Amino acid sequence: MQLLVCSLKPGPQASSSEVMARQVLDAMADHGVAGDTLRVADYDVKPGTAADMGEGDQWPQIRSQIYDADILVFATPTWVGHPSSVAQRVLERLDAELSETDDQGRPELFGKVAVVAVVGNEDGAHKIVADSFQALNDMGFTIPAGGATYWNSEAMNPVDYKDLDQTPEPVAATTATLGRNAAHLARVLGAQQYPAS
Secondary structure, eight states, X not given: OXXXXXXXXXXXXXXXXXXXXXXXXXXXXXXXXXXXXXXGGGSOOOSSSSSOOSTTOOHHHHHHHHHHOSEEEEEEEEETTEEOHHHHHHXXXXXXXXXXXXXXXXXXXXXXXXXXXXXXXXXXXXXXHHHHHHHHHHHTOBOOXXXXXXEEOOTTSOOOGGGOSSOOHHHHHHHHHHHHHHHHHHHHHHHSOOOOO
């Protein structure tokens, strides 16, 4: 599993998106899934829609880790009702995968599972999840039932997720379902890939 944390903050600054992504990692660990966390802001990801944008572009390293994983966790904060600019950059770079196919003509990302985690201090989580699901599915990822978890603070009374004393029970339950279903779906697709024709 590969966790892409699309916080605007580079490491090691504290990030609510990373806290939630690690909770997803913990939920999947309960089902025998291990993974790595990568904070995209720590890398020089050039703008564009190619797999490699040339000198200095570090997207190819991230892309390689996505290909090595069966599950992608896409974690983003909410900014003015939208995913972060870092998250949008990731989706733009994944656009290159539309033309990548295996030896049977299937998109290379077929058989990989993607889930979404969203945190923020304003509304917008449902739209971010919907937009992210559509983009990730377009690239070839499969979305499991219950494939998203999110938390938004009360309007005009902001609190950061990372500063909560404990995870709200509905969020913990949703994250546990996400972990269980994503692990199950990855095993199903690992055992039986989509048909080529």
